Amino acid sequence: MEHDETPRKGLTRRDYVKYGGAAVGGGLLAGCTGGNDSESTDAETESTTQTATETATDTEAETAEDSSYSVSMSPVGTVEFDEPPQSIFTRLTHHAGMAFALGRGDDVNAVNGPAYYDTTWKQFTARLPGVEVDWADLYPSWETSKEKLYELDSDVHLADPAWVVQLEQWDMDDIEEVDDNISPWFGNSLSGRHASPTDEWTGDYEYYTLWEQFEKVAQVLKEAERYEALAAVHDDLLATIEAGLPPEDERPSVVLLTAADIEKQIWAYTVGTPGFMTSHIRPLAPRDAFEGSIESGSNVDFEALLEADPDVILFLSGMQPNVSMNDLRATLEDDPVAAEISAVQNGRVYPQGARYQGPILNLFQLEMSAKQFHPEEFGEWPTSDGGPYPEIPEEERLFDRQHVADIINGEF
Numbered sequence: 001m002e003h004d005e006t007p008r009k010g011l012t013r014r015d016y017v018k019y020g021g022a023a024v025g026g027g028l029l030a031g032c033t034g035g036n037d038s039e040s041t042d043a044e045t046e047s048t049t050q051t052a053t054e055t056a057t058d059t060e061a062e063t064a065e066d067s068s069y070s071v072s073m074s075p076v077g078t079v080e081f082d083e084p085p086q087s088i089f090t091r092l093t094h095h096a097g098m099a100f101a102l103g104r105g106d107d108v109n110a111v112n113g114p115a116y117y118d119t120t121w122k123q124f125t126a127r128l129p130g131v132e133v134d135w136a137d138l139y140p141s142w143e144t145s146k147e148k149l150y151e152l153d154s155d156v157h158l159a160d161p162a163w164v165v166q167l168e169q170w171d172m173d174d175i176e177e178v179d180d181n182i183s184p185w186f187g188n189s190l191s192g193r194h195a196s197p198t199d200e201w202t203g204d205y206e207y208y209t210l211w212e213q214f215e216k217v218a219q220v221l222k223e224a225e226r227y228e229a230l231a232a233v234h235d236d237l238l239a240t241i242e243a244g245l246p247p248e249d250e251r252p253s254v255v256l257l258t259a260a261d262i263e264k265q266i267w268a269y270t271v272g273t274p275g276f277m278t279s280h281i282r283p284l285a286p287r288d289a290f291e292g293s294i295e296s297g298s299n300v301d302f303e304a305l306l307e308a309d310p311d312v313i314l315f316l317s318g319m320q321p322n323v324s325m326n327d328l329r330a331t332l333e334d335d336p337v338a339a340e341i342s343a344v345q346n347g348r349v350y351p352q353g354a355r356y357q358g359p360i361l362n363l364f365q366l367e368m369s370a371k372q373f374h375p376e377e378f379g380e381w382p383t384s385d386g387g388p389y390p391e392i393p394e395e396e397r398l399f400d401r402q403h404v405a406d407i408i409n410g411e412f
Contacts, residue, residue, distance in 0.1 A: 071186070071219045074206035075162045075197065079184045084222040085155030091141045092189050093117045094276060095158035097358010098214050101230060102223040103410050105133050109152050110141040112356075116320075120354050123319040123387030124364045128405040143167065146174050149182055156220060157182075160189035162197040162205060172200055186220055188213055192356065193275040193296065210276035214359050229407045230359055237363060237399050241283055241370050244377040252311035252373055254286040256352065259315075262331055266305070269316075269355075270296040277355035280365035284373050286312070302337040312372060313343040318351025319387040325351050326385045348372070350381060360404065364389060367398040 072078040088107045090096040096111045100121070111117055118135040125131045139148060144164070149157070161175045164185075179185055190197055191207040208216075211234060218227035245251070256269040256278075271281045272288045273296045289310035294300065305313075318325050329349050332338040343349055350372045353365055368389075371381035379396035406412045 069219075069222075071216055073186065073188060073208070073213070073216045075160070075188065075201050075204055076185050079186055079220075081156075081184075081220065085183070085220065087152070087154045087156075088221075089141070089149065089152055089154035089157045089159060091144060091157075091159035091164065091187070092192075093120075093354065093356045094189070094192070094210065094213075094358050095187055095217065096135070097121070097356075097361060098217040099158065099221070100133060101214070101359040101408060102218055102221055102226050103408055104221055104223070105135075108135065108138065109154060110139040110144070110148075111135050112140065112142045114138040114140055117354070119320060119387075121361070123321070123353065124361055124389050126388035127364075127391070127401050128360075128408065129402060131405045131408050145169065146178060149178055153182060155183050157185045158187045158217065159185060160187040161185040162201045163189045165200065166198060186217070191275055192277045193273050207275070210279045210357070210362055211359065213276070226407055226410070226412075229412050230404070233399050233404060233407075234359070234363060237366055238283055240398055241366065241378075244370070244374065245285065246374060246377065248285070251284070251286050252348075253289040253309070254281070254312045254314065254373070255289040255305070255308060255310040256281070256314045256316060258317060262328060263335070266300050268294060268296075268298055268300045268305075270294065276357070280357065280362055280369050281314075283366065284369055286373055302335060302341075306337055306341050309341055310343050311346070311348060313341070313349045314352045314369075314372070315349065316352050316355065319353045319389065321387050323351075323386050325349070347383075351384065351386065360408070363399055363404065367392075370398060 068080060068082050070078050070080040086107060087109055088099050088104060089110050090099065090108055090112075091110070092112050096105075096108050096117070099105055099108050114135045114137065118133060118138075121133045121135070125133055139152065141159075144159075144167070146169075157178065161179075164170055165172060165175055175185070188206075188208055190205065191209075191213065194207050196202075197205045211231060215227055215231070218224055254271045256271055257266055258269075259266045268290070269278075270288050270290060270292070271278055271286055289308040291308075293308075294304075315325070315328060317323055318328070329344070329347075332341070332344045332349060338344055350368075352368070353361055357365060367378075368381060370378040375381065378398065379392070382390040382392070384390050403412065
């Protein structure tokens with residue numbers, strides 16, 4: 001679905017907002033003409049009014065043309081905006097995290113799992129002076145409804161229509177209706193792990209890195225300077241990591257796990273999977289503990305983990321305050337099978353935050369992964385029982401917290 005400047009038949013809600021003021025103004029001008037007895041005065045007034053009206057109309061047209069802008073991204077194509085969006089709908093937290101990084105976190109009105117992700121983000125913002133997030137009471141948008149989108153009346157939907165259309169209650173007519181009557185879609189989520197879209201989008205879908213997509217969202221929100229400043233921090237961090245990486249044969253084998261109950265059901269994610277969900281791990285080029293023998297997201301047990309025998313185990317949600325990493329480690333150590341895994345024996349079971357990470361979490365998680373994989377090169381990762389993000393000595397930090405906080409707060 002591509003957005004262009006072709007006029008649509010009839011007036012949508014956005015058309016009314018855009019043109020309604022001009023129509024009312026025209027009516028007021030028409031009501032003010034006449035009322036004088038002199039014919040010459042009437043003619044002069046009419047001429048003056050017409051000239052003033054034409055001048056005002058020309059100025060309005062020039063202003064509207066000058067202020068409008070467009071941004072392109074797959075799968076939505078080119079989207080035109082008259083002004084930077086104010087209220088922001090998001091479905092997944094990599095988009096919410098982008099708005100947050102650009103100083104627009106308070107304008108987000110919906111997020112997937114608001115209480116969970118509000119808590120997750122707070123584990124990291126605790127280390128950013130003067131930066132706060134407050135998403136706990138927002139609309140939970142994982143199973144979003146069209147009716148709720150009308151109610152929220154957002155200025156932009158930072159959500160991927162190619163994923164939303166896969167929800168049971170949605171079809172392409174609904175996607176286009178929201179675009180026409182409320183506000184445009186602008187999001188890309190299948191890039192998370194390079195998942196395939198449904199047939200409606202086959203051949204038109206492109207994949208982006210987290211920071212490529214972040215740049216486009218910054219263009220939508222007219223926050224290019226903040227993006228450039230954060231991108232420079234990211235580039236410097238990647239350069240630091242690249243310079244400190246040991247030879248390939250000295251890098252650890254790694255597996256990323258999550259589990260509601262580590263003894264009953266475990267999901268394993270491969271660390272080399274393409275997409276932004278592993279963008280905090282791939283730059284460190286660890287070895288995949290499973291060596292391609294499982295698909296990312298597979299159920300595994302302790303026997304399978306022992307066979308893979310990872311040097312490092314990363315545990316998703318380990319930063320949550322209600323998750324005890326000490327209890328998790330003790331459970332693994334007490335199990336006769338899990339206790340034989342190299343990562344367990346060597347005390348290298350570490351917490352992780354979120355896969356649907358925005359740019360700020362990506363900076364922190366790159367730093368934590370570097371320390372967890374290569375403490376000799378990047379400094380030790382402090383053993384912790386959960387969140388918040390540990391207080392790293394200033395000389396051992398891989399990026400400047402105050403500078404990042406200043407960028408988010410617009411004080412850079």
